[in-house]
Amino acid sequence: xxxxxxxKTVLEFVNAGKTWLAEALARSxxxxxxxxxxxxxxxxxxxxxxxxxDNALRVTFGELxxxxxxxxxxxxxxxxxxxxxxxxxxxxxxxxxxxxxxxxQLLHETPGEQEREIGHQILYEVRGILAALGxxxxxxxxxxxxxxDFLAGIRQAKSSQEITGLxxxxxxxxxxxxxxxxxxxxxxxARLKSLILKCHNELPDPGWVASSRLTSA
Numbered sequence: 001x002x003x004x005x006x007x008k009t010v011l012e013f014v015n016a017g018k019t020w021l022a023e024a025l026a027r028s029x030x031x032x033x034x035x036x037x038x039x040x041x042x043x044x045x046x047x048x049x050x051x052x053x054d055n056a057l058r059v060t061f062g063e064l065x066x067x068x069x070x071x072x073x074x075x076x077x078x079x080x081x082x083x084x085x086x087x088x089x090x091x092x093x094x095x096x097x098x099x100x101x102x103x104x105q106l107l108h109e110t111p112g113e114q115e116r117e118i119g120h121q122i123l124y125e126v127r128g129i130l131a132a133l134g135x136x137x138x139x140x141x142x143x144x145x146x147x148x149d150f151l152a153g154i155r156q157a158k159s160s161q162e163i164t165g166l167x168x169x170x171x172x173x174x175x176x177x178x179x180x181x182x183x184x185x186x187x188x189x190a191r192l193k194s195l196i197l198k199c200h201n202e203l204p205d206p207g208w209v210a211s212s213r214l215t216s217a
Contacts, residue, residue, distance in 0.1 A: 033200040
C-alpha cells in the first residue's frame, strides 16, 4: 500500500498498523517482543503520517509551479478549494501528536540502549516538524489571515511579479516539512526495524520500508 496523498486516508494506514500490531502481539507473549512490536508499530505510523503530510503539501502547493496568468477563474477556484481544504483538515497532525506522545512513553519503558537511541532520533525529527508547524489551526499557514491572503493571491495574480511572489510563498510553506528530516527519520526507522526483527524473529515482518515514500507489501 502506498502512503496516501489524501490526508484523510492516513487513517487507513493507522488502522492497518493496529491490525499488524494485534497479530504481532498474538504471536509472542514475551514482554520484550511485545515491547519491540509496539515500538515498531508506533514509529512506523509516525513515518507514514510524515510522508502523507509531505505528499499532501507538495501536491497541493506544487501546482503553483504551473501557474499561468491565463488560468480561468474556474481553475483558480479549484486550486483555492484544495489549499483551503488542506489547511482546515485535521487528520495528519493529530496522528503525529498522539503517536509522538506514545513513542515518548514507550522509550521510557524500553531497556535496550540501541532501540532507545534510534527511537529518540525518530522522535526528535517528528518533534522538529511539529514545532515548525506550530499550533496554527490552518496548517501550514500561521493564521487565518495568512491563509485568506494566499487564497486571494491565487484568485487575483496576473503579473509575473505577483505569480513569482505566490510561488515563493508556497516554497517557504514547504520548508516546514523538510525532506532531509524525513529521510533521516526513514533511515533510523530502517535500522530500528532490522534490529527488532532480528532480536524477535517470531514477530511478523510488517513490510514497511524506508524510501522517498513509505510503503508496505
